Amino acid sequence: xxxxxxxxxxxxxxxxxxxxxxxxxxxxxxxxxxxxxxxxxxxxxxxxxxxxxxxxxxxxxx
Numbered sequence: 001x002x003x004x005x006x007x008x009x010x011x012x013x014x015x016x017x018x019x020x021x022x023x024x025x026x027x028x029x030x031x032x033x034x035x036x037x038x039x040x041x042x043x044x045x046x047x048x049x050x051x052x053x054x055x056x057x058x059x060x061x062x
Contacts, residue, residue, distance in 0.1 A: 016049050023052035026060070033059050 023044045027033070033040055040059045044051045 012049070019049060019052035020044060023055050027055065030060060032061055034061055035059065 024041065027037060027040055027044065040055050043059075044055050047054065
């Protein structure tokens with residue numbers, strides 16, 4: 001059986017959860033986005049660490 005090194009995995013999980021929460025809160029609070037909000041919500045939720053990063057780079061209107 002494989003042993004999981006939690007010292008390496010735990011920080012990634014924390015970063016993923018924090019990015020997810022911050023991106024979803026921002027998505028809820030922002031007036032408009034580049035594209036439908038429901039699409040950005042799916043991107044944020046289903047694309048793990050990259051989804052929130054893509055949202056912050058391309059999804060927010062300036």
